[in-house]
Amino acid sequence: GQQLNQSPQSMFIQEGEDVSMNCTSSSIFNTWLWYKQDPGEGPVLLIALYKAGELTSNGRLTAQFGITRKDSFLNISASIPSDVGIYFCAGQLTGANNLFFGTGTRLTVIP
Amino acid sequence: DVKVTQSSRYLVKRTGEKVFLECVQDMDHENMFWYRQDPGLGLRLIYFSYDVKMKEKGDIPEGYSVSREKKERFSLILESASTNQTSMYLCASSLNLFGYTFGSGTRLTVV
Numbered sequence: 001g002q003q004l005n006q007s008p009q010s011m012f013i014q015e016g017e018d019v020s021m022n023c024t025s026s027s028i029f030n031t032w033l034w035y036k037q038d039p040g041e042g043p044v045l046l047i048a049l050y051k052a053g054e055l056t057s058n059g060r061l062t063a064q065f066g067i068t069r070k071d072s073f074l075n076i077s078a079s080i081p082s083d084v085g086i087y088f089c090a091g092q093l094t095g096a097n098n099l100f101f102g103t104g105t106r107l108t109v110i111p
Numbered sequence: 112d113v114k115v116t117q118s119s120r121y122l123v124k125r126t127g128e129k130v131f132l133e134c135v136q137d138m139d140h141e142n143m144f145w146y147r148q149d150p151g152l153g154l155r156l157i158y159f160s161y162d163v164k165m166k167e168k169g170d171i172p173e174g175y176s177v178s179r180e181k182k183e184r185f186s187l188i189l190e191s192a193s194t195n196q197t198s199m200y201l202c203a204s205s206l207n208l209f210g211y212t213f214g215s216g217t218r219l220t221v222v
Contacts, residue, residue: 042201042213088153101154
């Protein structure tokens, strides 16, 4: 299956700091999505991106669909304790009937 | 809100047992998926189904089978559980590729 590599694998940050994470692939994707998994729960969709170069915000979250279509970035501004969790990127390949998920970035916010 | 319900949050089974993981969704979604989540590996697709009695292998189907006799229910079966199947299992349903709704997960331990 497709490998989506997320970086970093984990992050420890102080409350109030900004966060950046990214997702890369060797394949070209049509769609990129970002999910967040709270402890003990399933992932929930945060942002969806549909075309190369697209920049989309959802509150303090901003995500970008890379120009090469092989990568995507997620930024969180002014982190708060409830940002804690695992963030997954996901992508759709042309003709595929399912999403491929990344390896995840575990975020810890220190109050 | 769409609800995806997984029958057990925690399960402990013995090696060689037949294990059933049940998933029910209440929004008449065509598509249902089973993923396993392991640290550092992200979410890996085991099987998916986009209609009753239809199933497709994902990236890691070995050791698993599935059943979809009714639209709302998608079962994952471990024919003979092994310790390397100890993992978090996540079920999801969707109308399309961009609206996955996940259950809360079943943490399976095989001893």
